[in-house]
Amino acid sequence: MEIFLWTFILAAGIALLVKGADWFVDGASALAARLGIPQLIIGLTVVAMGTSIPEAAVSISAVIKNNADITIGNVVGSNILNILIILGLSAVIATLAVEKSTVKYELPFLTGISILLIIQGLDGKIDLMDGIVQLILFVLYLVYLFVSAKKKSTESKAKAPDQKCRTAWQIILLCILGLALTVVGSNLAVDAACGIAKKVGMSERFIGLTIVALGTSLPELVTSVTAAKRGQSEIAIGNIVGSNIFNILFVVGISACIHPVAFAKGFYFDSMVSAVAALLLIVFCVKDQKLKRWHGVMMLAGYTLYFVIIL
Numbered sequence: 625m626e627i628f629l630w631t632f633i634l635a636a637g638i639a640l641l642v643k644g645a646d647w648f649v650d651g652a653s654a655l656a657a658r659l660g661i662p663q664l665i666i667g668l669t670v671v672a673m674g675t676s677i678p679e680a681a682v683s684i685s686a687v688i689k690n691n692a693d694i695t696i697g698n699v700v701g702s703n704i705l706n707i708l709i710i711l712g713l714s715a716v717i718a719t720l721a722v723e724k725s726t727v728k729y730e731l732p733f734l735t736g737i738s739i740l741l742i743i744q745g746l747d748g749k750i751d752l753m754d755g756i757v758q759l760i761l762f763v764l765y766l767v768y769l770f771v772s773a774k775k776k777s778t779e780s781k782a783k784a785p786d787q788k789c790r791t792a793w794q795i796i797l798l799c800i801l802g803l804a805l806t807v808v809g810s811n812l813a814v815d816a817a818c819g820i821a822k823k824v825g826m827s828e829r830f831i832g833l834t835i836v837a838l839g840t841s842l843p844e845l846v847t848s849v850t851a852a853k854r855g856q857s858e859i860a861i862g863n864i865v866g867s868n869i870f871n872i873l874f875v876v877g878i879s880a881c882i883h884p885v886a887f888a889k890g891f892y893f894d895s896m897v898s899a900v901a902a903l904l905l906i907v908f909c910v911k912d913q914k915l916k917r918w919h920g921v922m923m924l925a926g927y928t929l930y931f932v933i934i935l
Contacts, residue, residue: 630819637812638842644805645846651798653856654790666859676870680878681811682840687879695885696750697832698840699876700894703738703868704833705841707901708927713845714852714860715920721857722909725772730865731906737761737872738899745887745895755880762873806843813839833894833934861915868902897930 656666686694714720737758744754790798817835826835844867851859879885904926908919 627820627823630816630823633812634816634820637809637816640805640809641813641842641846644802644807644809645843645850646802647798648802648806649847649850649854649856649859651795651802652859654795655799658790658792658795662858666862676844676867676875680870680875681807682836683875683879684882687883687885690883694832694836695879696745696876696887696891697894698836699871700741700891700898701833701837702841702844703871703898704894704901704927704930705837706844706864706868707898707905708923708930710841710845710848711861711864711905711915712920712923712927714848715915715923716917717849717852717920718855718857719917720852720860720915722861722913722915723858724913726861726865727906727909727913729768730869731902731909733765734865734868735899735902735906737869738895738902741872741876742892742895742899745891748889749887750876750880750885752881752884755877758873758877759881762870762877765869765873806847810840810842813842830934834931894934901926 652666656662683695683698686698711720740758741750744750744757817839818831821831821835844863848860848863851857851863876885901923904923905915908915
């Protein structure tokens with residue numbers, strides 16, 4: 625009976641996520657058009673950080689409760705899922721155009737901080753100094769985005785095809801309600817997934833890397849897939865790249881500042897997969913700034929192989 629209840633809650637959570645992501649993409653696109661900000665910047669900031677709130681909440685809560693495997697597993701697992709599953713699915717749905725600046729700056733930065741996380745974890749923990757370094761890098765990243773937004777907004781207007789004329793209050797309401805629904809839906813889905821997983825009997829590391837990571841990545845999944853279906857590849861790509869950067873620098877950084885986070889040896893392999901996935905994106909996109917359908921198929925196959933290994 626309890627399994628059926630968890631299944632119902634899981635379905636309800638996913639339904640809220642779908643609707644919330646739909647509203648959130650609408651609001652973010654309208655915001656970009658109204659302010660003359662490129663959709664890539666909106667994707668890298670508002671959408672990315674908004675959809676990463678579940679990761680932040682789960683990871684910070686886990687470190688406070690001294691469940692380090694959930695904290696690191698959630699972040700690393702989410703980053704792997706974000707690239708290999710979410711961008712993989714998005715690319716299968718539609719070829720995604722990738723901004724030159726993303727290939728040249730954001731993706732190498734993401735790869736670099738993914739490697740940095742491994743180096744910081746070599747002593748078995750992410751401590752206060754590691755957390756401070758990550759937060760400093762996060763502030764520098766925000767400064768870069770601000771400068772980039774000012775430069776791009778003077779060069780071109782945001783692209784927002786078929787955008788309805790919305791008032792400022794409608795845009796704000798869409799963003800807030802959309803984000804609220806994605807967060808509530810994500811929390812319900814995570815609770816239900818964990819409930820089902822514990823009933824079946826799985827390790828905390830495995831739950832963190834898969835069930836919790838997938839649950840907290842559901843907003844990114846639905847938001848990016850929705851954006852890809854609408855031809856808004858800047859939001860689809862920016863959402864994932866920005867979310868992964870936010871997960872490492874802000875989520876792990878804040879968690880480490882609250883309390884040192886244990887970094888188990890088992891996470892070295894997972895963190896390497898996360899770094900290789902980011903590097904793979906650069907390899908795929910460096911030639912013609914496009915993430916094609918066959919790239920998406922390869923990424924999904926890559927995650928399948930990774931899942932079989934950790935299973």
